[in-house]
Amino acid sequence: MLAPVTHLLPLTTVQRERLLPVPGQVFAHLDQKISPLDVVGEAHLGGQHLLLDVARQLRVPPEKADKLIKCRAGDQVVKNQAIAQSRDLIPQTIRAGQDGKVLLVGGGKVLLEVGETAIELIARVPGTVTRVVQDRGIEITFSGALVQGVWGNGQVDSGMILPLLNSPEDVLTAKQLDVSQRGAVILAGQCSDPAALETAGELPVRGLILGSLSPTLLGQAAQMHFPIIVVDGFDGRPLNTAAFKLLTSNAKREVTVNAEIADRYNGARPEIYIPLPVTEEPPRPREVETFAPDQPVRLLRTPHAGAIGILINLKPGLATMPSGLRLQAAEVKLETGEQVVVPLANLEVLG
Amino acid sequence: MPASLIDADSLLAVDVGSMTTHATLFDVVEGHYRFIAAGQAASTAAAPFKDISEGVHQAIENLQTITGRKLIGDDHRLIMPVEEGNGVDSFTATLSAGPAIKTAVVGLLNDVSVESAQRLARTCYARVVDTLSLNDQRKADEQIDSLLRQRPELIVIAGGTDQGASRSVERLLETVGLACYLMPADKHPAVLFAGNKSMVEKVKSNLQNLTSYLSISPNLRPTLEVEDLQPAQRAMAETYTQLRRTQMGGVDELSSWAGGTLIPTAYAEGRIIRFLSQVYDPSKGILGVDMGVSAATVAAAFGGELTLGVYPQLGLGEGLANLLRYTSLDDILKWIPLDLPAERLREYMYQKSLYPTTLPASVEDLAMEQALARQNLHVALNSLAKDFPRRVGRPAAGLMPYFEPIMAGGSVITHAPSLGQSLLILLDAIQPIGITTLILDQNNLMPALGAAAQRNSILPIQVLESGAFLGLATVVGPIANTRPGTPILQVRLVHQNGNETRVEVKQGALELLPLPVGEAGRLYLQPLRHADLGFGPGHTRPEGIPVTGTVLGVVIDARGRPIRLPADPARCREFIKKWLWTVGG
Numbered sequence: 001m002l003a004p005v006t007h008l009l010p011l012t013t014v015q016r017e018r019l020l021p022v023p024g025q026v027f028a029h030l031d032q033k034i035s036p037l038d039v040v041g042e043a044h045l046g047g048q049h050l051l052l053d054v055a056r057q058l059r060v061p062p063e064k065a066d067k068l069i070k071c072r073a074g075d076q077v078v079k080n081q082a083i084a085q086s087r088d089l090i091p092q093t094i095r096a097g098q099d100g101k102v103l104l105v106g107g108g109k110v111l112l113e114v115g116e117t118a119i120e121l122i123a124r125v126p127g128t129v130t131r132v133v134q135d136r137g138i139e140i141t142f143s144g145a146l147v148q149g150v151w152g153n154g155q156v157d158s159g160m161i162l163p164l165l166n167s168p169e170d171v172l173t174a175k176q177l178d179v180s181q182r183g184a185v186i187l188a189g190q191c192s193d194p195a196a197l198e199t200a201g202e203l204p205v206r207g208l209i210l211g212s213l214s215p216t217l218l219g220q221a222a223q224m225h226f227p228i229i230v231v232d233g234f235d236g237r238p239l240n241t242a243a244f245k246l247l248t249s250n251a252k253r254e255v256t257v258n259a260e261i262a263d264r265y266n267g268a269r270p271e272i273y274i275p276l277p278v279t280e281e282p283p284r285p286r287e288v289e290t291f292a293p294d295q296p297v298r299l300l301r302t303p304h305a306g307a308i309g310i311l312i313n314l315k316p317g318l319a320t321m322p323s324g325l326r327l328q329a330a331e332v333k334l335e336t337g338e339q340v341v342v343p344l345a346n347l348e349v350l351g
Numbered sequence: 352m353p354a355s356l357i358d359a360d361s362l363l364a365v366d367v368g369s370m371t372t373h374a375t376l377f378d379v380v381e382g383h384y385r386f387i388a389a390g391q392a393a394s395t396a397a398a399p400f401k402d403i404s405e406g407v408h409q410a411i412e413n414l415q416t417i418t419g420r421k422l423i424g425d426d427h428r429l430i431m432p433v434e435e436g437n438g439v440d441s442f443t444a445t446l447s448a449g450p451a452i453k454t455a456v457v458g459l460l461n462d463v464s465v466e467s468a469q470r471l472a473r474t475c476y477a478r479v480v481d482t483l484s485l486n487d488q489r490k491a492d493e494q495i496d497s498l499l500r501q502r503p504e505l506i507v508i509a510g511g512t513d514q515g516a517s518r519s520v521e522r523l524l525e526t527v528g529l530a531c532y533l534m535p536a537d538k539h540p541a542v543l544f545a546g547n548k549s550m551v552e553k554v555k556s557n558l559q560n561l562t563s564y565l566s567i568s569p570n571l572r573p574t575l576e577v578e579d580l581q582p583a584q585r586a587m588a589e590t591y592t593q594l595r596r597t598q599m600g601g602v603d604e605l606s607s608w609a610g611g612t613l614i615p616t617a618y619a620e621g622r623i624i625r626f627l628s629q630v631y632d633p634s635k636g637i638l639g640v641d642m643g644v645s646a647a648t649v650a651a652a653f654g655g656e657l658t659l660g661v662y663p664q665l666g667l668g669e670g671l672a673n674l675l676r677y678t679s680l681d682d683i684l685k686w687i688p689l690d691l692p693a694e695r696l697r698e699y700m701y702q703k704s705l706y707p708t709t710l711p712a713s714v715e716d717l718a719m720e721q722a723l724a725r726q727n728l729h730v731a732l733n734s735l736a737k738d739f740p741r742r743v744g745r746p747a748a749g750l751m752p753y754f755e756p757i758m759a760g761g762s763v764i765t766h767a768p769s770l771g772q773s774l775l776i777l778l779d780a781i782q783p784i785g786i787t788t789l790i791l792d793q794n795n796l797m798p799a800l801g802a803a804a805q806r807n808s809i810l811p812i813q814v815l816e817s818g819a820f821l822g823l824a825t826v827v828g829p830i831a832n833t834r835p836g837t838p839i840l841q842v843r844l845v846h847q848n849g850n851e852t853r854v855e856v857k858q859g860a861l862e863l864l865p866l867p868v869g870e871a872g873r874l875y876l877q878p879l880r881h882a883d884l885g886f887g888p889g890h891t892r893p894e895g896i897p898v899t900g901t902v903l904g905v906v907i908d909a910r911g912r913p914i915r916l917p918a919d920p921a922r923c924r925e926f927i928k929k930w931l932w933t934v935g936g
Contacts, residue, residue: 002393002409004708022535046499046533051492104529111492111529150705215701216694233705235698262705264669265450267398287399300706302713323717324768327710345710 001328003289004348006298007148007271008242010249011282014146016125019137021045024119028129028138036158036256036273038123041137047115050097054084055108057094062108069110075102083110124156124258126275143282145250145274147231147243151213152259152270155227159185159206161255161274163248168211168238174199181205185255187247189239194220201226207257209247209272211239211306227259229270237306240298241335242350250274289349297332301346308350309334315341362810363414363422363429363439364799365407365605366616369448369645369668370394370708372406373795374414376422376439377803377810384810386819389794390414393708395601396448402600403448429608443802444609447616447645449599451478451663452591455503455540457523459510461486464546467571467578468509470738471545474584474659475591475615476646477505483526484510485519491526498530503540504594506531507587508554511547513573520550524557531561539563543590545571545583564593584659588618612805617641619801621650621659623811624758626804628652630812631755636743638754639797640732640781642724642761644668644707647731651754653743660735665727667720667763668707671700674723678730685916686722686779688927689715696722717768721776724763728780746784746830746883750912753885756788757781758797758820765793765821770902771934774824778861778908784830785885786896789823796820822868822901828908831882835859835911840884841877844905845895846870854907861933862907870900903934 007014020026024043028034055065069084071077077096086092100114127142162184164176172188174195185207186200192214200208207227215234231243238244256273289295295311303322309332319329319341327343334340361378372394376387390413395406411422411429421437424430430438454477458464465484472479480501483494498506506527511520531539541564544554548570559565568586572578592613596602606613624639631637633654641648647665651658664670664677680693687696699719703709711717736751743752759765759777767773770791777789796819800811831839840856844864852864866872873895881888898905910930916923 002395005399022538049492049495049499049529049533051490051495051529103533107525214694215697218701234701235695264397265401267401301702301709301711302716305702321710321712323711323714325710325712325717325766326768327712343710343712345708346706346712 001291001344003291003295003344005285005287005289006348006350007146007285008246008350009146009285010246011144011276011278012146013141013143013281013284015130015139015141015284017133017137017139018121018123018125019133020119020121023135024121026132026135026137028123028132030129030132032129034123034125034127034129034140036123036126036156036258039120040123041121043119043121045117045119046113047117048113049103050100050112050114052083052094052110052112053108054094054110058084058086058092060086060108065108066106069105071102071105071110073102073105076100077102077112122156124260126158126256126273142273142275143278144276145246146285147246147272149209149229149231149270149272150233150262151230152261153222153224153228154259154261155225156256156258156260157185157206157227158254158256159183160252161185161187161209161247161250163187163251165189165239165244168241168244172196172210177203177205179203185209185257190236192217192236197221197224200224207255207259209257211243212237227257229257229259229272232306235305240306240308242296242298242308247272285351289351291330291344291347291349296350297347298350299332299342299346300348304334304340304342307334309340311347312339314344361433361439362441362443362803362807363411364443364445364802365410366445366795366798367396367403367407367448367605368394368616368643369396372403372410374407374410375794375796375799376414376418376420377799377814383817384813385817386794386796386814388414388417390417394448396599400600403446404601404604407601407605431608441806442608442610443799443806444605444613445616445619445798445802446592446595446602446605446613447476447643449476449595451476451646452505452594453478453480453501453503454505454507455479455481455483455498455501457483457506457508457510457527458546459485459516459519459523463575464509464511464572467580468507468545471509471571471580471583471587472507473661474580474621475587475617476661476663478663483523491522494526495530495533498527499533502534502538505590506540506542508542508544509546509571511550511570512575513548513570515547517547517550520547521553524550524554528557528561531558541566541590541594543568543583543586545569545586563597564590566590581657584618584621588615591615612802614802616798617646617648617650617659617661619798620648620760621657621801622804623797623801624650625652625655625657626808626811627815628657629655635753635755635785638757638781640728640757640759640761641797642667642728642763646670647727649728649731649735651735651739653740653752656740658735658738658740660731660738662731662734665731667703667723667727669704671723672704674700674727678726683722683726684920685923686725686927687718688924688931689718690921690924691715691719720763721767721772724761725776725780728776732781746885750784750830751782753785754783754787756790757783758790758792760792760795760797765791769935770823771931771936774903774906774934775930777823778826778906779914782828782912782914783826783908784828784912787826787828788901789826791821791823793821794819822899824901824903824906825866825874825898826906826908827874827876827884828912829856829878829882829884830912831858831880831909833858833880837880839879839882839909840907841879842907843875844898845873845875847872856907856909858909859911860907860909861930862909863903863933864905864907866898866900866904868900868902872898872900874898874905
């Protein structure tokens with residue numbers, strides 16, 4: 001049976017594609033060292049549009065209006081420039097309300113584009129450019145520690161990781177945050193205190209990594225201008241022990257918090273990168289796994305939600321769960337030594 | 352062309368869902384079509400595969416293992432037609448995988464063509480992100496910018512009765528055309544036009560080169576009074592499939608195996624429900640419900656007229672993160688027999704949205720999952736009920752019409768730990784009235800039969816009659832305006848062997864009268880205090896009603912319509928526990 005995979009790796013190599021939504025200009029070049037906040041490309045999406053109904057305003061048929069229009073598609077116009085003028089004794093003039101570009105003329109109308117929306121392509125991942133996709137973007141290769149989360153608020157930043165927890169169960173409160181943590185990436189367990197998020201934003205911190213976040217704070221977290229990654233979920237579960245060990249053992253190192261919004265169809269996930277010096281490229285993670293003995297696994301549902309263990313064996317046939325459901329299951333040895341039977345549907349492979 | 356057994360003997364049907372891919376084999380056994388076996392595998396539409404082929408191949412391989420029949424050749428292609436006992440004679444496919452299609456709806460008047468276009472969008476896996484109409488206060492350029500921001504994948508355009516308004520439609524077409532023109536070529540949306548037929552040539556000339564796919568359907572509102580969604584539904588289904596072909600790997604291959612007849616799962620389910628409504632008692636409707644992870648689907652048909660609704664926001668997966676826009680925690684909590692804080696339920700919903708394929712292993716999780724299934728199905732059904740044809744009678748405002756039978760799919764219902772739980776989920780969610788039969792689709796056959804019905808009308812009928820579906824219960828749902836505890840019905844069930852079971856049913860009660868599968872009986876119902884069983888207040892069929900055995904027998908659900916639960920949470924839990932105990936836990 002195919003297994004979902006979450007990466008929690010102390011040393012690995014990953015490649016991430018960063019592409020513009022529309023063709024544009026790519027600034028980065030092959031083999032360039034990239035920081036997460038580097039702008040590696042730019043595209044122009046066009047601005048707002050103004051549709052001038054010349055025929056209606058001049059009260060003439062569209063075909064006649066077309067002859068009164070003084071601009072052509074592609075022309076740049078400035079504010080107050082005449083767009084069309086009637087041939088009356090006292091001519092009536094239609095002027096551009098803003099600087100802009102004429103996109104279309106016809107049917108007695110003029111379509112103007114005013115302003116411009118430039119999209120910057122931020123690298124979001126530290127590493128080296130290993131491929132340039134012409135006019136669209138780059139592929140970045142990163143080596144170091146990698147932790148994938150389950151929810152991100154879309155922001156990205158880097159800073160020194162500062163654990164504010166002694167155990168994975170610890171709860172983050174506003175009182176724990178002070179000015180000495182300004183510019184740091186805070187690692188904490190659970191958070192259900194809106195004041196904690198508020199204070200973190202006021203300092204400000206460069207990122208917040210949480211085991212779990214109360215769902216009532218999701219709206220607030222989404223609005224924050226610093227990246228927030230939730231590693232385990234929304235139900236008050238502690239930070240999983242594997243992530244706890246990996247992240248606390250890298251305390252005070254520079255980390256990148258890429259709180260990308262998760263999308264299971266395109267594969268986007270929030271990720272934490274800790275660049276580490278390597279002499280040769282560490283192995284790449286496996287994206288596809290099938291359940292098998294000796295795999296490290298994370299338990300996704302109650303009981304033991306968020307616990308880490310080792311898959312001992314796959315149970316033959318179907319096993320009856322406490323809920324009464326009969327499901328394909330595996331025996332898993334938890335870190336506590338306890339051996340439990342878990343539905344395969346409620347497991348994911350860590351690797 | 353009438354179908355025959357000779358046309359194609361065996362049929363392999365594949366249904367690709369967001370979470371699971373099913374492969375189902377039908378073949379002729381002793382001169383009749385039969386369901387043979389089903390294999391399933393995790394769907395692979397999402398990352399890292401982003402291609403449905405792996406899941407399809409695995410599901411078929413699992414089916415091969417079960418049946419011992421080779422279906423895929425060494426070249427990884429489907430063996431079709433049958434060669435030396437291997438392969439199949441025909442193949443159908445249905446698809447629901449993928450995120451809901453971002454859809455913009457365009458029409459003239461909000462309460463006429465826009466409403467019809469929205470109803471059309473609801474027949475497929477769509478999420479309406481923008482609506483343009485003459486009622487829209489925005490200027491044309493603001494509408495253009497809105498479309499550019501929303502980037503719909505599909506634009507459904509309706510408006511103008513045939514021979515009716517054309518200039519207003521033209522204005523809206525111009526707005527849509529300009530927005531499409533301004534989108535990058537690789538982001539052009541598909542467009543489905545189902546408006547004034549005199550505008551078709553204009554639509555083609557204006558939009559043909561600005562869309563990824565242009566579909567023209569007969570007007571869904573040919574006159575102001577008449578709404579005809581059926582042809583537009585077909586066009587909507589084709590457009591959906593076409594979009595998925597460009598968005599998702601493996602859809603092309605699946606479509607070619609199906610000879611180009613790949614259709615959306617909900618469309619297939621709707622088709623079989625409509626088909627059955629032409630076969631069964633014309634005085635009642637047929638109801639089909641499917642409570643899935645990616646959507647709740649409800650199909651109701653009355654004498655061949657189908658009302659279909661797909662509600663991605665009411666699925667039991669990713670949609671749960673936004674469910675509280677459509678219902679409340681209290682309305683879900685009331686169905687849970689355990690004393691749980693509301694926050695625990697909220698957390699469960701958000702956590703499940705992160706891991707939609709996970710399953711409830713604990714008693715607490717199961718209680719929350721089943722409560723969500725009840726409430727979501729209830730909300731979906733009540734939403735769809737607003738679109739039922741006006742001619743469809745209801746015993747009172749706010750109640751469901753009479754249905755016979757009610758067919759249910761979705762593993763939360765069909766694979767509940769006990770059949771009593773399946774029964775109670777359906778009774779609580781649907782609250783059927785009159786006399787009806789509940790049928791479970793435990794093998795996910797509905798999409799397959801709906802897809803097959805297009806080419807072979809014999810197969811669905813014979814499979815339905817073969818016992819491939821599970822008859823869950825015959826339900827009697829009386830309506831009585833009286834206090835709980837008051838007798839409202841005397842029931843006498845006479846078995847084939849002459850044995851009788853008698854019971855007096857009180858308002859508020861839930862009673863089960865066993866009538867095992869394979870047996871038959873006659874049900875004599877004597878309503879008291881003007882209770883209505885669907886024959887009019889206080890009326891009955893003195894000659895009795897023939898009933899056939901089902902796994903749970905005859906169920907008298909006299910809990911009231913609508914079911915009114917006590918306001919006190921503790922008492923409410925007691926009621927739910929008592930009902931669970933009554934149906935076998």
